[in-house]
Amino acid sequence: MPSVARSRRAESASTPSGAGARVAAEAPHEAGAGASSSAPARGGQGPLPERIGEYRILRKLGEGATSEVFLGLDEFHAREVAIKRVRQAAVRDPVDGRYYSRFFAAEAGLVGRLQHPHVVQIYDAVTTADEQYLVMEYVPGNTLRPYCRPDQLLPLELIVEIGFKCAMALGYVFRQGLIHRDIKPANILAMERAGQVTDVKVSDFGSVLNLGADTTQVHRVGSLSYMSPEQLDGGPLSAQSDMYALGAVLYHLMTGHPPVEGESQAATIQRIMNAPVVPPSARRHGVVPAVDEVILRALAKRPQDRYTDWDAFANALAGLVTGRLVPRGNLQQVLDSERFNLLRKLPFFRHFDDVELWEVVHQGRWQRYRTGHKLMARGQPGRDFHIIAQGRVEVWRDGRKVETLTQGMLVGEMAYLAPSKEERLRTADVVAVDPLTTLSFTPETLAQLSVACRGRFNEAFIEVLVERLHAAQEALSQHSRGR
Ligand SMILES: Nc1ncnc2c1ncn2[C@@H]1O[C@H](COP(=O)(O)OP(=O)(O)O)[C@@H](O)[C@H]1O
Numbered sequence: 213m214p215s216v217a218r219s220r221r222a223e224s225a226s227t228p229s230g231a232g233a234r235v236a237a238e239a240p241h242e243a244g245a246g247a248s249s250s251a252p253a254r255g256g257q258g259p260l261p262e263r264i265g266e267y268r269i270l271r272k273l274g275e276g277a278t279s280e281v282f283l284g285l286d287e288f289h290a291r292e293v294a295i296k297r298v299r300q301a302a303v304r305d306p307v308d309g310r311y312y313s314r315f316f317a318a319e320a321g322l323v324g325r326l327q328h329p330h331v332v333q334i335y336d337a338v339t340t341a342d343e344q345y346l347v348m349e350y351v352p353g354n355t356l357r358p359y360c361r362p363d364q365l366l367p368l369e370l371i372v373e374i375g376f377k378c379a380m381a382l383g384y385v386f387r388q389g390l391i392h393r394d395i396k397p398a399n400i401l402a403m404e405r406a407g408q409v410t411d412v413k414v415s416d417f418g419s420v421l422n423l424g425a426d427t428t429q430v431h432r433v434g435s436l437s438y439m440s441p442e443q444l445d446g447g448p449l450s451a452q453s454d455m456y457a458l459g460a461v462l463y464h465l466m467t468g469h470p471p472v473e474g475e476s477q478a479a480t481i482q483r484i485m486n487a488p489v490v491p492p493s494a495r496r497h498g499v500v501p502a503v504d505e506v507i508l509r510a511l512a513k514r515p516q517d518r519y520t521d522w523d524a525f526a527n528a529l530a531g532l533v534t535g536r537l538v539p540r541g542n543l544q545q546v547l548d549s550e551r552f553n554l555l556r557k558l559p560f561f562r563h564f565d566d567v568e569l570w571e572v573v574h575q576g577r578w579q580r581y582r583t584g585h586k587l588m589a590r591g592q593p594g595r596d597f598h599i600i601a602q603g604r605v606e607v608w609r610d611g612r613k614v615e616t617l618t619q620g621m622l623v624g625e626m627a628y629l630a631p632s633k634e635e636r637l638r639t640a641d642v643v644a645v646d647p648l649t650t651l652s653f654t655p656e657t658l659a660q661l662s663v664a665c666r667g668r669f670n671e672a673f674i675e676v677l678v679e680r681l682h683a684a685q686e687a688l689s690q691h692s693r694g695r
Pocket residue numbers: 273274275276277278279280281294296332348349350351352354355398399401415416417418
């Protein structure tokens with residue numbers, strides 16, 4: 213029976229058979245290409261438990277090599293949660309049991325630590341005399357696995373956007389001193405609405421390598437197909453190792469095949485180490501060379517030939533969207549990643565970190581207007597304010613143009629900030645002079661943001677108001693000098 217886990221120290225063995233032995237068994241629906249399907253620790257798979265701890269169990273969501281995941285009801289917080297319970301048969305396994313407990317410990321160590329819109333949040337970890345489980349954010353939908361099937365491939369632009377979000381998420385993870393080590397389609401959860409993938413979240417930190425910890429960390433390895441050459445070789449791991457794995461996932465999503473396949477594990481390993489990767493464009497119609505370039509760079513054999521950091525990889529992916537190098541399914545619908553990049557460039561958002569900016573992208577109201585559209589009319593009540601994302605507006609008062617506002621500027625915030633109701637009337641006409649894209653908030657939508665994010669808004673408002681005050685004083689002193 214293959215050993216499913218080895219210590220980090222033991223990973224230095226680099227014979228193909230040694231590396232192959234690290235392939236973990238996965239549940240049948242999880243088994244990826246190249247994954248072994250032997251199941252050393254399954255069994256004990258009884259009926260659905262009624263409760264786990266304080267949670268009422270509704271149904272089973274999925275399973276991996278070491279655990280089963282259930283949908284549970286947190287009655288106290290009135291929310292659904294995902295509960296990942298370590299298989300007891302696994303823990304009791306005489307050979308590998310102690311490793312399984314370590315996977316749990318690795319993930320349990322992250323309770324409350326990872327807070328990113330594209331990372332599954334871990335709320336709690338519980339160990340009792342007879343069970344160990346994690347309580348996590350529930351992600352309704354699926355994993356990315358079904359979308360790797362050649363007959364179920366996603367649109368190219370969506371794959372690129374998924375890549376962008378995962379790159380941002382893993383950049384965040386890396387800044388926390390962590391390397392995931394098991395990025396693969398089954399470990400990326402896809403939120404779905406009406407059968408469409410709407411968002412993704414990186415999950416399953418059971419194999420995480422904590423660069424800040426000095427205890428020996430065990431690695432359970434899932435599917436060979438996504439593993440970097442250096443990981444197979446037992447070499448030192450870096451952000452670039454996860455980058456390779458994400459590149460392999462994107463490749464699989466694009467083409468329906470992992471980047472490297474072999475008839476046996478040993479053959480797969482040999483190819484990952486040495487064989488060139490067939491460019492995605494050769495396997496999917498409509499893929500342009502620029503897309504090949506980005507994916508193949510992430511899949512470079514040597515870590516130093518990949519992107520220098522996560523931001524560079526994320527930017528390269530976003531560049532494919534902004535450069536129109538992937539088709540755009542629906543022109544009306546600006547992709548989230550494009551919006552994110554748009555806001556990232558605006559001085560108004562310079563103090564927002566990535567997490568906060570994602571919140572803004574998701575919670576704000578995005579609207580497009582044609583040239584000539586009257587965004588605001590003098591004397592009309594209004595409580596929303598807009599940030600100009602693209603285009604320009606003119607501000608008119610008493611038949612006179614008083615100002616032209618451009619990208620990154622605020623419109624309508626005076627009525628928004630006004631203390632009393634009477635003052636919440638627009639003081640000028642505002643007209644689009646270009647095709648205009650704005651992001652707007654009302655007091656209600658702003659109140660839904662996290663405290664941190666609202667704090668950033670207040671900071672940015674104060675900066676804008678101080679700038680205005682300076683400008684007004686300047687104008688006033690010039691006026692009085694002119695007399
Ligand atoms: N937060 C979650 N929300 C919904 N489904 C989940 C969640 N976490 C895991 N799952 C499902 O359970 C499966 C196994 O979870 P995972 O954390 O990958 O376990 P393992 O460490 O055993 O591989 C996933 O592939 C997915 O189908």
